Amino acid sequence: MISKTDLHTGWTLNCNVAGKPDLPKAVPAHVPGCVHLDLLASRLIPDPYVDVNEITNDWIGREDWTYHCGFDASPDADLVQELVFDGLDTVATISLNGEEIGQTFNMHRTYRFDVSDRLKAEGNELVVTFRSAYAYGGEMEAHYGYRPNNYPGPGNLMRKMACNFGWDWGPTLVTAGIWKPVRLERWAKARLAETLVSATLAGGDGLVTVRARIARAGDAGDAGDCRITASIGGVMHSEIVAAGSDEVSFQVRVPSPQIWWPHHLGAQPLYPLRVELLDGKSDELLDDYVKQIGFRSVRLDTSPDAHGSAFTFVINDVPLFVCGANWIPDDCFPSRVTAERYASRIDEAKAANINLLRVWGGGIFERDEFYEECDRVGMLVWQDFLFACASYPEEEPLRGEVEAEVRDNVARLMPHPSLIVWNGNNENIWGFDEWGWRPIIKDGESWGLGYYLDILPRLCAELDPDRPYYPGSPYSGTMEIEPNADAHGCKHIWDVWNDVGYEIYRNYIPRFCSEFGWQAPPNWATLEESVHDAPLTPVSNGVFHHQKATQGNDKLIRGLAGHLPEPRTMDDWHFATQLNQARAIRFAVEHMRSHRDICKGAVVWQFNDCWPVTSWAALDSAGRRKPLWYAMRQAFDPRLLTIQPREGGLAAVAVNERTLFWRAKISGKRLRLDGTVLAEFEFWRLLCDRFEAKAFTLPQDIATADDPGNEMVVVDMLDRRAFHYFVEDIDLKLPKPEMRIEVSKREGGYAVAVTAVSLLKDLCLMADRLDPDAVVDTMLITLLPGETHVFEVDTPAAIGVADIVVGTVLRSANDLVSAA
Structure with a gap:
């Protein structure tokens, strides 16, 4: 059986850097890890996430770095011994005992080097030298020529995490290091070199396709027969790989398996699959491959229809509405993300009623633990190939690196039932078409289209034919129609936020919206932990540095116009912009979902952050829920009641x-803000079938206001409620907030009961203002006079009524409007 020895201890990092005489010659290095983390652990650099230290640390990405490790090994003429690097970031030269054994140029690949005849029993010296990505990028620009890129740095000229070079939510922290595990593998006779596994449904049965390629020791013709067996769900299949051959392909049919579903529709049964490579004569186990498999079918419906052409994911023959969010790398230093952190973030997404995470193309293929957790909890995954917001050369050596990277990662990720689509790129076809790239790119010069329309679909069809591939986001399905069309394919909506207010979302009814978003700062505790300006203001050095979007702060204020008054204090700026973000996305999602017959997906930009920053995220970098998180949970509720303008x-x-119909009484009223009822209606039973949006026209006396600034509409259907206001808050006669507050102990924390004396609109309890680790269950609650809501706060800290300070801990739109 193959043996594996991790080489994760005893590493040092060479710090011979010109112009940095204060650095020691070498420091302890952590593997997996990166240069920044090693320097930080040795207290040689300030934390790049704090204040403006990002700038102080810029020199790190412009230097070459060398890792050293010593280890013992046992030379053995009967074994093949290989050094395996799961991930090297990025341009590296590997030497063993003073002899170069290989070079790497791709952060997203696994590398394997045969060192059988280079090992010593004791004192092997392994050296990995990383070239500056900037220096290599300069060489590649000279080689390929200039290619347009929306962001600084040469990320489009090499296969490295593009957002390392900075994004409109991310810092410029250009990393280097052994960012994934490294090990020594020893094996005899043969090993599994590549195992391709896909699982789908065939009628009522599960169908597993296994394609295996083996590597043989020595002369393949002399190695003898091997046998490959696969077992799953009580079924076993065996195939002989004859001497002189190295590939086999077969299928295993599992009768009537339980079906894997997205979490909002059913359970996620997983079946252990074991593939074994055995010696053909002795049945000695040589190697194995073990995965958890789920049985489900998936297709992407892009057929023409009365509205243009569809973009609908069909899982197990059920057309879905996707309630999604975009996922970026969860840390600028990905090796720092643990399996537990993946699980926590994905649980937070599920709790927000998100059913799909789109792994965005400017980052990484996430580690196995991410996809395994998505499998377990029923979180669908849309996986971009790693091309984003730039044009890419299609010549060598980049072309060969792309193909190898795709083969590596498709083979690695294709067994996961959660993964439902491969997407060719993020915004690159759109960029070529609409961002002014055409006149820059010379006639006949490559810019990436050959990847998206040829290489990637060809490789996906070869390796993973059971899963759909789509060329890009946004993309209309053909180069004959502009890529960001409403009526075809998937769309990004970015004039809203960048140029116009969020009310303009209603101008669009896309077939599928795979990006749209609105900015806000991180939670207050996160801001205070990362910025030490005195005082904190929206434009103080640290706060402003942690805003990476062009004119981002100006857009935050401009986006309030017509909705909320311009804030006059830092506290009000922070709350108003967070509230506006939550409202903008809730407004967009409810609009899109109300047109479910046309639109089949809303994927919010973005779910998470990689560092403390003002951004589009719902969960800030510390894992704290912004008000947007609660707005998404409300807007993505599988049973949504919303009030929308109709003809x-x-x-x-x-x-x-839901999988069951929703049938209930629907009732409503128009009332003054003081609670006086002006008109009422009741309809005995509204029936909304499963996977349906059903509109109920409100009576004219409900839908028409006498005094728009002092009236509202409330509609109830069973335990769901919707509100409508005839004017925006800035023109609404919101009263000064009046309430009664009671605090009582509960298991794990406290119950904070708020009883409205006046109307309270979008009431929020900012739990991190009580305790940085506190979490509140609900937010954005509107209460009519006399109504009570109980906030459940999980915290070990002791809190009482005096701590629930109105205007700081307990906030509402009333604060902002009545104060103005």
Whole structure:
């Protein structure tokens, strides 16, 4: 059986850097890890996430770095011994005992080097030298010529995490290091060199396809027969790999398996699959491959229809509405993300009623633990190939690196039932078409299209034919239609936020919206932990440095216009912009879901952050829920009630993503803000079938206001409620907030009961203002006079009524409007 020895201890990092005489010659290095983390652990650099230290640390990415490790090994003429690097970032030269054994140029690949005849029993010296990505990028620009890139740095000229070079939510922290595990593998006779596994449904049965390629020791013709067996769900299949051959392909049919579903539709049964490579004569186990498999079918419906052409994911023959969010690398230093952190983030996404995470193309293929957790909890995954916001050369050596990278990662990730689509790129076809690249790119010069329309679909069809591939996001399905069309394919909506207010979302009914978003700062505790300006202001040095979007702060204020008054204090700026972010996304999602017959997906930009920053995220870098997180949970509720404008007036729209129909009384009223009822209606029973949006036209006396600034509409359907206001808050006569507060101990924390004396609009309890680790269960609660809501706060800290300070801990839109 193959043996594996991790080489994760005893590493040092060479710090002979010109111009840095204060650095020691070498420091302890952690593997997996990176240069920044090693320097930080030795207290040789300030934390790049704090204040403006990012700038102080810029020199790190411009230097070459060398890792050293000593280890013992046992030379053995009967064994093949290989050094295996799961991930090297990025341009590296590897030497063993003073002899170069290989070079690497791709952060996203696994590398394997045969060192059988280079090992010593004791004192082997392994050296990995990393070239500056900037220096290598300069050489590649001279080689390929200039290619347009929306962001600084040469990320489009090499196969490295593009957002390392800075993004409009991320710092410029250009990393180097052994960022994934490294080990010594020893094997005899043969090993599994590549194992391709896919699982789908065939009628009522599960169908597993296994394609295996083996590597043989010595002369393949002399190695003899091998046998490959696969067992799953009580079924076993065996195939002989004859001497002189190295490939085999077969299928295993599992009768009537339990079906894997997205979490909002069913369970996630997983079946252990074991593939074994055995010696053909002795049945000695030589190597094995073990995965957890789920049985489900997936297709992407892009067929023409009355509205243009569809973009609908169909899982187990059920057309879905995707309630999604975009996922970026969860840390600028990906080796720091643990399996537990993946699980926590994915649990937070599930709790927000998100059913799909789109792994965005400017980052990385995430580690196995990410996809395994998505499999376990029923979180669908959309996986971009790693091309984002830039044009890419298609010549060598980049072309060969792309193909090898795709083969590596498709083979690694294709067994996961959660993974439902490969996407060719992020915004590159759109960029060529609309961002002014055409006149820059010379006639006949490559810019990436050959990857998206030829190489990637060809490789996906060869390696993973059971899963759909789509060329890009956004993309209309053909180069004959502009890529960001409403009526075809998937769309990004970015004029909203960049140029216009969020009310413009209603101008669009996309077939599928794979990006749209609105900015806000991180939570207050996160801001205080990362920025030490005195005082904190929106434009103080640290706060402003942690805003990477062009004119981002200006857009935050401009986005309030017509909705909320311009804030006059830092506290109000922080709350108003967070509230506006939550409202913008809730507004967009409810609009798109109300048009479920046309639109089949809303994927918010973005779910998470990689460092403390003002961004589009719902969960900040510390894992704290911004108000947006609560707005997404409300707007993505599988049973949504919303009030939307329709021809001739207003309609209450019930949207049902559950597997059972939703049938209930629907009632409502128009009332003054003080609670005086002006008109009422009741409809005995509204039926909204499963996977349906059903509109109910509101009576004219409900939908028409006498005094728009002092009236509202409330509609209830069972335990769901929707509100409508005839004017925006800035023109609404919101009263000064009045309430009664009670605090009582509960298991794990406290219950904070708030009873409204006046109308309270979008009431939020900012738990991190009580305790940085506190979490509150609900937010954005609107209470009519006399109504009570109980906030459940998980915290070990002791809190009482005096701690629930109105205007700081307990916030509402009333604060902002009545103060103005």
